[in-house]
Amino acid sequence: MRPGFWLQHGNRNADDLVAYSDSLAGESGGRPGIVLAPVNAPSRLNPLFKLARSKGDAFLDPIGHCIDRDPTKTKEKHFPWLTKDPRPDSREAWEGWMKESVDHQRSANLRDTGLGPSILVTPSPMITAASGQDELYAVLDAAAEVRANYDNNATPVWLALAVDRQHLREEPHRTRLGNAIVSAGVEGLVFRAFHTELPPVTDRRYLEGLREVTYAAYAGAVDLMLPHAGWLGWLAMTWGAWGFSGGLAGGSWGDREHGLPMTSPDEPSNPYFEPQLLKTVKWRVHEELSTAEDYEACTCPECTAMGETYDSDAAKRHQIWWANEEATRLVGLDRDGRATVVGGRLDAAIDFRDSLSAGLQGRIQASFLDIWRDLI
Amino acid sequence: MGDSSGFTSDRRTAGRLGGCGSSLNRAQRRFRLGAGLRGLGCPTGLSQRQGRALRAPYQPNRHHDLMLVPLSKGWRRSSAARGTPGYASTTSGWRSAAQRWSRETGAEPSRTGPSACPAPASFGQPSWSEGLRVVEARIAMPRVMRDTEIADQLGPFDAVTPIGQPGGSGECWRLEKGSNVEALKIIVKEPEPERFEREVTALERVESPLVVDVHRHGEDLVASDGTSYRYLVSEFIDGGDVRSHIDSGAVPDDHQLREFIRGVTSGLEVLHASQIVHRDIKPENIVLRGGDWATPVIIDLGLSRLLDQTSMTIYPWAAGTWPYMAPEQLRGERAINQTDLWALGVVAVEVANGAHPFLQGEKTLPADWAQRISGGAAVPGSRPAGLRDFVNATVQVAAYRRPSAPDARQLLDAAWPSS
Numbered sequence: 001m002r003p004g005f006w007l008q009h010g011n012r013n014a015d016d017l018v019a020y021s022d023s024l025a026g027e028s029g030g031r032p033g034i035v036l037a038p039v040n041a042p043s044r045l046n047p048l049f050k051l052a053r054s055k056g057d058a059f060l061d062p063i064g065h066c067i068d069r070d071p072t073k074t075k076e077k078h079f080p081w082l083t084k085d086p087r088p089d090s091r092e093a094w095e096g097w098m099k100e101s102v103d104h105q106r107s108a109n110l111r112d113t114g115l116g117p118s119i120l121v122t123p124s125p126m127i128t129a130a131s132g133q134d135e136l137y138a139v140l141d142a143a144a145e146v147r148a149n150y151d152n153n154a155t156p157v158w159l160a161l162a163v164d165r166q167h168l169r170e171e172p173h174r175t176r177l178g179n180a181i182v183s184a185g186v187e188g189l190v191f192r193a194f195h196t197e198l199p200p201v202t203d204r205r206y207l208e209g210l211r212e213v214t215y216a217a218y219a220g221a222v223d224l225m226l227p228h229a230g231w232l233g234w235l236a237m238t239w240g241a242w243g244f245s246g247g248l249a250g251g252s253w254g255d256r257e258h259g260l261p262m263t264s265p266d267e268p269s270n271p272y273f274e275p276q277l278l279k280t281v282k283w284r285v286h287e288e289l290s291t292a293e294d295y296e297a298c299t300c301p302e303c304t305a306m307g308e309t310y311d312s313d314a315a316k317r318h319q320i321w322w323a324n325e326e327a328t329r330l331v332g333l334d335r336d337g338r339a340t341v342v343g344g345r346l347d348a349a350i351d352f353r354d355s356l357s358a359g360l361q362g363r364i365q366a367s368f369l370d371i372w373r374d375l376i
Numbered sequence: 377m378g379d380s381s382g383f384t385s386d387r388r389t390a391g392r393l394g395g396c397g398s399s400l401n402r403a404q405r406r407f408r409l410g411a412g413l414r415g416l417g418c419p420t421g422l423s424q425r426q427g428r429a430l431r432a433p434y435q436p437n438r439h440h441d442l443m444l445v446p447l448s449k450g451w452r453r454s455s456a457a458r459g460t461p462g463y464a465s466t467t468s469g470w471r472s473a474a475q476r477w478s479r480e481t482g483a484e485p486s487r488t489g490p491s492a493c494p495a496p497a498s499f500g501q502p503s504w505s506e507g508l509r510v511v512e513a514r515i516a517m518p519r520v521m522r523d524t525e526i527a528d529q530l531g532p533f534d535a536v537t538p539i540g541q542p543g544g545s546g547e548c549w550r551l552e553k554g555s556n557v558e559a560l561k562i563i564v565k566e567p568e569p570e571r572f573e574r575e576v577t578a579l580e581r582v583e584s585p586l587v588v589d590v591h592r593h594g595e596d597l598v599a600s601d602g603t604s605y606r607y608l609v610s611e612f613i614d615g616g617d618v619r620s621h622i623d624s625g626a627v628p629d630d631h632q633l634r635e636f637i638r639g640v641t642s643g644l645e646v647l648h649a650s651q652i653v654h655r656d657i658k659p660e661n662i663v664l665r666g667g668d669w670a671t672p673v674i675i676d677l678g679l680s681r682l683l684d685q686t687s688m689t690i691y692p693w694a695a696g697t698w699p700y701m702a703p704e705q706l707r708g709e710r711a712i713n714q715t716d717l718w719a720l721g722v723v724a725v726e727v728a729n730g731a732h733p734f735l736q737g738e739k740t741l742p743a744d745w746a747q748r749i750s751g752g753a754a755v756p757g758s759r760p761a762g763l764r765d766f767v768n769a770t771v772q773v774a775a776y777r778r779p780s781a782p783d784a785r786q787l788l789d790a791a792w793p794s795s
Contacts, residue, residue: 133709133710137710172707172709175703175773175775176704176707176709178776179704179709179710179712179714179774179775179776180710181776182712182714182775183710183712183713183714183775212776216776219776219777
């Protein structure tokens, strides 16, 4: 499987996924894989999966953490294990729950007569630090049992883990998590650690924890995939992560803890990813930036087509184009090589930011660059 | 190990070790051995005192001092019922130390409640502060079996000889028949019901000169009072355990030390490849075949964890010998392969120094243990830098930062090549 950037399926723009992935195949970044999720009804999801898999790598992220969120009608009707009530509370119960999900990933309904997923994934509930180590171990043991049942299957079975931010921010949760990952005996890990910020994440303790967990996966030769992580996933590739995803939906660029009060919109109005700053800014701010002395206009196909008139879909594809290019640059490099590339990229971004007027610096809010650079 | 009362000199030169830094492998890169490898260029050249050769036979479980075991009401009742003398519990000392440890490290101090941990009846209600106690078991206890009873049931033998003092979970005997000599371990205490099966299952999986070879086992060795005991018959390893060598003042020279560490590392590699975590690596559980430091044998897999079997253990749970227990064990978390590497690093320093790197004579877990172990283990400057590299890599508080056994062996080979 091709590691690096993966295109994330979201409820919105789902129909454009495969076509856009195809269009990227001709770019230097190459064709990204596609991560699908049970967010649409089977009548929409199954053909989409079949089409995506027929074109390249694709798998179904089971998004097991949704069991701990308010159920949607789609999930209640079509994916009942995501709305399990009562919630499983033992290894045996989790094993049955996981089996339902993996059986769905393997089902003929999903793939019809086409290829099955590139990987299978055992789902994970949201494991909180407050629940102690029992749930973590129960999920790990249940996943091991499920994997053992599919041993003869040619498709690798990866482990998913979804944890709260305390697992990354606090000891001994962080070390316990790292130890669990290094000893999980899996080929790959689909990992989520929810945070409270809109991207880009600046919580240093969270980032340090992510670095440690990524290191643990690397030390244990576990391929670490960060779905929905967006540019944070790119940063984690520096530390040894295998890949990450982001999609056409704004929410697919940074998993945020569910249920937090929204004090600001999910994304800026008319968001535009600024390649020189590695973050999204308002189109209005972009227009200001483009007059700066050191500004370099983007020449990606989307921006070339878009010109100076904002287009929401083109702006989304522009960000994906960059993520795909940047991730591909890192694939194949060892960690030192990745650190050199990413460090250089961040240094250039910091230089550019610092060359801007104080007023403009205040509007773009790019202090994350210094924090990220420190952690390389 | 030869019989020597003198001194040996093991001088390494920069020239002999030059160039090893140019072929760094993955393990070395991962553990950042640059500084250590540079240090290898320094001649060490200091003498190491060698103690007298020890020929004391392997005496399984002779030393079970300061062992942490799960608090088991069933076990306590069982001990009392048998009227077995000789166990001195220092529960209160341990509890307070464990609570301090908990506060210092942020480990979970207690269960969230019965529903979060359906503990089996035999374990009572385990909790971090109440689930453990320190047991000193060096006090002599009467044997549960007579030699004639053993010979009648397992023999015939030419000789059945007691080995050492019974203690901990078992008592040991030497069985001789012609030129064939075996060791018998009778299980007299079972803090965990599954422990015996686990040891047998683990040992049956492994066939290596680096791990003690079990010949047979059974459950029906009957004492004169009618009590049935389970037993293991294994190869008899004549050479003494590492504890007895340390206690006698024997200190291996650099070459012997390297071969010892490499041998135990390879033994762990064998165990881990068989999905077994030993969980109780310590000087008492490593025997030197023929008294030779270069041929260590790992014994006593009674606390081992079988990674490919569904966990039977309810956490938090801790068992082992606390001076050698990794931080994750002391926190009552799950032991992983790297847990054994921590213990090996500690043992390596103890063998090199003749003294435990963190202990200062305490019998119970000291209050500042977390601070002591988080600072790393000091290696004497007279020893090769490769030892320091090995210890720095293995004695890491976070288990995931320690090497696996194969990586540790590669690290040792590169950082401290055989002379």
